Amino acid sequence: MWLLVALSVGGVAVALRAFHSLNDAARKVTVADRGKGMAPDVLRNALLPFFSTKKTGTGLGLALCREIVEAHGGRLSLHPRDGGGLAVRCWLPGPPPA
Secondary structure: OEEEEEEEEOOEEEEEEEEEOOOOOOEEEEEEEOOOOOOHHHHHHOOOOOOOOOOOOOOOHHHHHHHHHHHOOOEEEEEEOOOOOEEEEEEEOOOOOO
């Protein structure tokens, strides 16, 4: 089952796509934009705690998201998009069998 939502955030088009597998109850959410994306060196470090490209950034936002997702048995990953932009993919397992 798919859910697709498109909106504009700060003038950048953002798409939210969610998938719920009926076979294993896993959930996959992808948030994608057509912004400027991330340079390869930034992409490699973006999920690490205290890494930030912003002057006043703490570097905790994406790292905290990754920690929460992994604490629930999931995965969070960042992917450059063909044509520009970035896709953030979150996969969470379904509940354990009863």
